[in-house]
Amino acid sequence: MQFIQPDINLDFIGKRLIGFSVSATLILISLLSLLCHGGPKYGIDFAGGTLIQIKFSEPTTVDKIKDALKTIDISGASIQQYGEASNNEYLVRADIAYKKLEGLSEKVQQVLIQAVSVTTETETSESTPTLENSESSSATATTQTVSQEVTDDQTVQATLPAEVRRIEMVGPQVGKDLREKALMAMFFALLFITIYISGRFEFKWVVSAIMALGMICGVYVFQKMGVSMPFLIVFALILSMILFWFLRLQYAMGAITALIHDVMITVGIFSLSDKEFTLPIIAALLTIIGYSLNDTIIVFDRIRENSRKLTRDTFDKVINKSINETLSRTILTSLTTLIVVLTLFLFGGGIIHDFAFAMIIGVVIGTYSSIFVASPILLLWKVQK
């Protein structure tokens, strides 16, 4: 069986301008969406706050929960039905300032449990216990009154009308730490990949290593000086693009441009669909980087091989031939990966849902970018000559 005929020869390079304009539009939309939403929408991992996943034994409504939460001054909480309606499962999310955060999950828990259960009120009776010498406890009479029979905690648990299935509470400081760590992770991944590509494809190990080292030192120094992290990373990325250009690290430039392209569009689509950024999403973005690179490198590898073999052809022909030769593989692998990511999206359950969604976008965009972004960029230098 074969999807792609072996003698296929589509003119990808000739249509590279269409590719570029499609990419540019997508990136523009992503940036606009980010701008309109005021940056990415951070989940509690990065913004700080409290998230409670609660499952009720009986049907209830969002309004009921909202009313219950009002009694403890949480009016800004967002409440979402989670999963299917028959599950009676809800997500409560509150961005509560730090000091109030402590003990909040308990309070919310209590109020919600109360809201759906019928409670009978009993008067609290004042009690005055006495301190007594335990060796002569019979000598003094305790004035303490037992106001209620002690309910066994076990039975209380069993008849609870609501079950708290997940609590996540992240303080704002931790959120900021995690945000910076995530950015650093992306940045470092890109730098190391740059070294590897420049080394393997153009034998520029030393040049790229020195460049990467300089970048790391620079970022470190500026970070110590208190420059904000996101700004720093964006600046570093732009600077490295300029350096790629002048140092003629063409393969690195092609690959890294494609990666930034993929990440930006994925982030943009996330922003458009109003989804939140959480730690697993960062993992997904890094996997997309790995995956897209995988694709890109396989095409690059063919280009390297063919440009040695076909010395008489022009470089754009070589590139086009290489893309066509690897097309069958590109589509097959994307297909199998897409199959598993789709099953994950459909059957993996709520927590992994957004992760799988990011991966689906990433696989599609990553495949596209290795053909229409990474490879044509190699031509930029040739045109100049």
Next chain:
Amino acid sequence: MKNISLRTVIILLVLFASLLYVLPSFHIDVWPHKKINLGLDLQGGMHLVLEVEAEKAVESTIERMGNDLRREMKTNHIKFADLKRNVFKLHLKVLGNESIDKFNKVLDDDFQEFRIASRKQNGDQLTIVLDLPDSDVSEIKKKAAEQALETIRNRIDEFGVSEPDIRRQGERRILVQLPGVKDPRRAKDLIGKTALLEFKLVDDQHSVEEALKKTPPLGTEILYQVVENRQTRRMSKTPYLVEKRTTLTGEYLTDARVNIDSQYNEPYVSIKFNKKGARLFERITESNVQRRLAIVLDNKIHSAPVIQERISGGEARITGSFTHEEAHDLAIVLRAGALPAPVHILEERTVGPSLGKDSIRKGIASMVIGSIFVIIFMIIYYQVAGLIADLALALNIILIAAGLAGFQATLTLPGIAGIILTIGMAVDANVLIFERIREELRVGKSPLAAVDAGYSKATLTILDANVTTLIAAVVLFQFGTGPVKGFAVTLSLGVIASLFTALIVSRQIFDSLLINRQLRSLNI
């Protein structure tokens, strides 16, 4: 098979070893006895990051030294005024030349720890500010964090959680992981409680209501007794006017146990003081009969019983309407001792056991469904060669599982996602090889030559492609926390396993088919 090559031996060894490592996870207990660790998100449990408020430890040290200084000055009849603590500094005025001389002597002889921050003499009045040297301050902070960790560990050990993970994170953060904890709320109470036990006399001379309206009289403060009605879950707060001076603290405790009151069948905590504490307690109770003594835990009054008589023997009981569990936990925190400084929770992640089970079920379901699709697809597309790729894929999953068990890595939900992703990407290496072989076959090579050429040309490509994925995974591991780290682990294991299965195992199968079985044609 006539000659068994070295490669076959290696493959069989790896297969055998990985099976050994995988089996214990399926309740078949064989030698390495290493099961795959499930992350908190899969087995349920609690993850806490606490911050030790180490400044408070410094403040209380300075406060205590200030009290010592006050006592010392009183016994030496030194006239002073305005002794108060302001954050880390102790301000005071010494009045009169004679007092200043004596004060200087006391300061030099008994309080060498103090650093003199500023000193101003105005006639016969000395204004002095004392603090602690920076090295001492950082030492106290460090000790506070260490001691807090130790105390929390003791408390959790007594509480009884299997395989807790408690460690320092950075300078003053403590990471606590309690897998499978059944009652997270109770555990959190137990960990977070400072458990500073104090005994303070209740001021009966002044009325609480008046003190509430205005400021409380000198040397007294208002503390509250909070009682929760367990049936209505309503809190009731009762104010008490107590003397600020602490008569006795929990540091003199030697033991705390739960007992049941035979009369009311209510649990209470009996505490035992050491010799010094017992003497102090006897003296307090003797001179304050018929007054009320408040038992204060973390600035909340637990009970304020009336002292009926002098109590000797150094034993007392803390009553209050406890549940058995509350009494049990109180005894634990009292035994383990107070935290040197309060801690607060920076991050909390709790997953109930039922959600964890759900996640595992769904994760495995999507893994099975995804694999079946990929397996069928490969067989349809590549026929016999597809079958070989599927074999390699199965081995790949076994290898990842064995790696997880062998390295004692933790499997998390994103980790399962990582495995599923590897299933998709693992066939990539085989696809690359097969496409190459097809190309070579089209050129007209014999199957054996085509397989040989296909492998030799694809190997470098596969290496390049996988090394870059590995770079991303390693970076993810370095920067990631918890679940994300689990994802990085399975992804890296998957990459390495797929290199092995594609380049060595499937090659071996091809070779043995083509060489030993003398196949003339190849279905690919």
